[in-house]
Amino acid sequence: MLGWEFPPYISGGLGTACHGLTKAMSEMGVEIIFVLPKPVDSNMSTHVKMLSPQQCRPRNRESSGKAFSLTDVEKEFANVSFRTIATPLTPYGTPEFYQKKIDEIRRQKAGQVQQTLDETLGAALSGKEASAQAWIRASETVAYESDSSGQYGGDMYAEVHRYAAHAVRLGMQEDFDVIHAHDWMTYPAGIAVASVTGKPLVVHVHSTEFDRSGEHVNRMIYDIERRGMHAADRIIAVSYLTRNIIISRYGIFGDKVEVVYNGVEQNGESRVAFNKVGIRNDEKIVLFLGRITMQKGPEYFLMAARKVLEEIDNVKFVMAGTGDMMHRIIEMAAQMGIGHKVLFTGFLHSKDVEKVYQMADLYVMPSVSEPFGIAPLEALNHDVPVLISKQSGVSEVLTHVLKVDFWDINEMANKIIAVLKYPPLQLTLREHGNFEVRRLRWSGAAEKCLKIYEGMLQHV
Amino acid sequence: MPSVCFYFQVHQPFRLRHYTVFDHTPRYFDEFKNASICRKVANKCYLTANRLLLDAIRRYEGRFRIAYSLTGIILEQFEKYCPEVMSTFDALAETGCVEFLGETYYHSLSFLYSPAEFIEQIQKHTETIQRLYGQRPRVFRNTELIYNNTLAESIEKLGSFDGIITEGADHILGYRSSNFVYRPVGCSRLKLLLKNYALSDDIAFRFGNRTWQEYPLTAEKFASWINRINGNGQCVNLFMDYETFGEHQWEDTGIFSFMYHLPEHVLKHPDNNFKTPGELIDSYEPVDTIDVPHIISWADTERDLSAWLGxxxxxxxxxxxxxxxxxxxxxxxxxxxxxxxxxxxxxxxxxxxxxxxxxxxxxxxxxxxxxxxxxxxxxxxxxxxxxxxxxxxxxxxxxxxxxxxx
Structure with missing residues (x-):
């Protein structure tokens, strides 16, 4: 499996999805080699610690492969082994953001970009259909890199391909039956490994460029996605919404695309009353939890918040998360004159997420385009009623939730007020929603994936 | 000698328009939606079925008889949106073979919450039926056949009703059959009619179901089932929503042709006849008392209140x-x-x-x-x-x- 983030330090739903899926598959006895780009961002350094030798014991693979098994979760992940590749790839970065990161790292390390690597990679990439030989050559080159003074490609795209080259190197050393690539940054790696090893390739589409950027798609990313989808033997979409995008925007035949809904991990803990820090107890809390970016519709949340505040006063709106629109949204709240009613928490780690769920009266996901949306399931798991946009994949599987068009501010505000004003509504949503979400397990998703694997292996 | 007793429930609510917390105009009902649904159902069901039944009543010269329960608010909607339905009901009333039952004007659950309001709504409904059709309802049916002993007692106390209708639920009947007239516990005068849900649902729910082993249901077959009751029952109470004809069971299932031929096949047997609920009450004495301490209704498989109060x-x-x-x-x-x-x-x-x-x-x-x-x-x-x-x-x-x- 080719992925790029893994809990506990994640920036979005993708890491959660990979975690849940691999765990469920492992419990079914499937052996998984999970390849991760090793995050080098200082914020993420704890993640590296998680994989550090004190806690983890190396497997019998050669050290360059960095094989670890996590002791604390050894049972759950008995069949999963991790391989990391040094790269500053983060799943939701933009090219500009990435460039800045690279420059920083270069300054810190004062290292020189390895000319030879760039050249070989250039060769591998220039023949658009990256040929197996070129990839093998590229992988040989990257093998010379030492992890401690990792060298980095010039831009995000080169980095994606450098990750691919590393993956090829790992691919030649490991033994496996199926390649499963999660989202666009791993597609080139998936194609490369498939072309070198001849193993069948599944690409798992957790989101598309159209979800992230609306109509202003990044051509390069779109091309990578398109190439990955066309090269794949099977495509897994997280919802019918995404499946439709894959068929209509990427020109893929429908019979190649299957829908596997995400799940959520059971939360056995009972709801404990927490002190609402900085918020009076008689105040209601409406929660936005997610990246503050165009795709998630934060401005619609604010506009609805203003409408709600016209009718009721004892309510606070909490926006948990960061993102490229964070500053604009903070300014917007101030301009609307509701700055004192909107709290920004920044990025929350899992413990704080629990806390914020326990405080919330309603979770709102006003996404403009959401391929799936695991967060509402987690909210329901924490007994928080949810209001989601109809433009989300998760609305295909949930019935005991409130639904609204993301642009319909009036209706959004109407429903938020109703939840705050009529306690029986909150009660019924919570009871039925929590019951419904118990049916959405990762084991179901894992079973479907296995069936897809089996179908492919029969053809081979 | 079973008497076949048909009663049709005719009702449509005043649906609300989309009303947000930001709305302040005192207009709550969706005129457009209510008008269009009323007209649609009138064309598919009410008009067609009324004409068919009117024709049957005339053909059998009084031997085919039926009953309706029209809520006050469906009558308001007919007057407003499709007056032509009103005139077909007038024609039915004039045949003398049609009985109109009593209920709450607003098809409400007021019995459960407010005795005073409950009685006011029954009186308003009685006055409306009397004004429109010149007859005073003698038999009462509560909204969704919701029923218990207390209801029967309070209806008897009103003095204006001789009978009451409810669901022939298995758990209130025990070994007994719904094909007899009963007396509610605690009542001395009021008689109780129970719906034969098996035969009623054969028409109302299963008629068009192709996977049903009795499909297709013909008038002849249905009449033979009624004949089986001969000698072991006073009546067969077929109570259903009027929208069964043309709306729940579409015209292409053959439901209208079934109804057209049914009187002929039922009346073929010399012991069979058709009676309205009021006539059943006049003809038969109760065979036993029925005790219903807990509330029942005709809804879903639970036959309880959970569809409205769940x-x-x-x-x-x-x-x-x-x-x-x-x-x-x-x-x-x-x-x-x-x-x-x-x-x-x-x-x-x-x-x-x-x-x-x-x-x-x-x-x-x-x-x-x-x-x-x-x-x-x-x-x-x-x-x-x-x-x-x-x-x-x-x-x-x-x-x-x-x-x-x-």
């Missing part, structure tokens, strides 16, 4: 609306009273039902809302506005009084 939202909405009774009646404002009463129609609470919601079945089919939660939000927003109007009306009265004094 979750916290429904219970809250019902309590809130009946809490307003005193306030509304104090305003002595007819407009407020009418709006409040139209909101009592049981359908509004049925839409909030979360039972089976995820499975998507009949509950969804008749629901104008996307989800039960949407319907609750809408209803509560309307109710909040109604409450504000009551308070404003008092405020105005106070000001008027004050200005008089000064």
């Amino acid at each position: 979750n916290a939202m429904q219970s809250n909405a019902l309590h809130e609306i009946y809490k307003l009774e005193k306030l509304i009646k104090q305003t002595r404002n007819d407009e407020l009273l009418a709006d409040w009463r139209k909101l009592q129609t049981s359908d509004h609470f049925y839409y909030m039902c979360t039972k089976y919601f995820s499975d998507g079945d009949v509950h969804k089919y008749f629901n104008p809302y996307e989800s039960p939660y949407d319907s609750y939000i809408n209803f509560m927003n309307v109710l909040t506005n109604l409450k504000e109007r009551c308070n404003q009306s008092f405020y105005r009265d106070d000001k008027r009084r004050l200005s008089k004094i000064s």
